[in-house]
Amino acid sequence: MDKLKLKALYADLKPELDIVETELAQVVLSDSALLTDAALHLLQAGGKRIRPVFVLLSAKFGDFTIERIKHVAVPVELIHMASLVHDDVIDDADTRRGRPTVKAEWNNRMAMYAGDFLFSKAIASLSHIDNSYAHELLSDTMVELCLGEIEQVEDKRSYDLSVKDYLKRIRRKTALLISVSCELGALAASVPDKQRVHLRNFGYYVGMSFQIVDDILDIVSTDESLGKPAGSDLLLGNITLPVVLAREEPGVCRLIEKVRLGDTSESTRKELLQELRSSEGLAKAKRISNLYLEKAMEELKSLPKSSAKRSLQNIALFMSKRKF
Known part of the structure; x- marks a missing residue:
């Protein structure tokens, strides 16, 4: 996704997002230099900070106070x-994002501790x-x-994954x-209950569409x-919707079988991509994905113009609808 184009869509939130960014940097400080x-x-x-953006925009339908909303x-x-x-x-x-991951910069154990640390800090932040x-x-x-996360591990190399199980996982x-x-x-902004439900449903449908597009x-x-x-x-064994829906096609089926048997060579990757793309x-x-997007837009119709x-x-x- 072109991050600059996306950020232009919520440029008017920059002052509030800057406050959120400052708060994030403060929250992750700890007594352990390694964890910090x-x-x-x-x-x-x-990162795109999509989730905080959705928090801020949803709060705009109610009593918006950044000093309160930042804690969400x-x-x-x-x-x-995490x-x-x-x-x-x-x-x-x-x-990840062109930088070494935490596990690569340190090790797996440190990465797991860091993830757990961020989870605990999330709970502490919401306590406000x-x-x-x-x-x-x-x-x-x-x-x-x-x-x-556990399902993703269990589903690895499950080449017979169903559409239902895929949708449950990305949910x-x-x-x-x-x-x-x-x-x-x-x-957090005391938005009326009916509007809150529409916002919740909107976020769900957008999230489903977003992951399928990803x-x-x-x-x-x-x-x-x-x-x-x-x-x-x-190649990593993560079976996604386009693969589930294409795996019965002869060319795709033949190449998936090669991958299943351990052939992850460059030539197999390129041939498989060519088959999947067509x-x-x-x-x-x-x-x-478009059906989920339509459902998301339908939820917004019930919200006041703003x-x-x-x-x-x-x-x-x-x-x-992004292309990259």
Whole structure:
């Protein structure tokens, strides 16, 4: 995703996001120099800060006070960061966003400690919000996220993965945290319940569409734009929707069998990408992503007109229609 283009869609939030960024840098400090260094290493790698943006925009429908809302925006980003650290251990990834991962810079053990540290800091940050449902919501999401990580491990090299199981996995791994970001922002700003539910549903549908597009991009993008070899998800054994929907096609089926038997050579990767890029499975995956996007837009129709609503619409369209 072109981060500069995306940031232009919420440029008016820059003052509030700068406050969130400062708070993030303060929250990850600890008595352990190692933990602080590892957390700052991940934080300084940057990122789109999509989840805090959804918190801020959802809060704009209610009583918006940045000194209160930041205590919701920070924990959702910390949880996202923690999940990335754990993912890099699971996938044995050495780089993320063009920088060495925590596991590569230190080791797997340090990466797991750093992820746990960020989870605990997320809980501590939310403690400033006096709302028992908000705490219940965040803790339930953390449990679901962890279950999603375990499912990813269990599903590795499950070449017979069903569409239902794939959708359940990305619900836990991606969609729920985006949905909760919207709902927590609304809760912290005392947004009316009906509007809060629409924002929650919007976040869920956007999250599902976003992850499917991410999995499509792993196939259709260039190595340069991805910052890693295209098709690396499949070579690592992570079966995604385009593969599930294309695996019965003869050319794809033959090459997946080669990968299953251990052939992850460059020639096999390129041949498999060529087959997947022209497959019906890819087109079907795009249609499913668009259906989720349509559902997200439908939820926004019930919200009052505002600049925040326009920003949510524009960001959702950009996230789900991006080409790289």
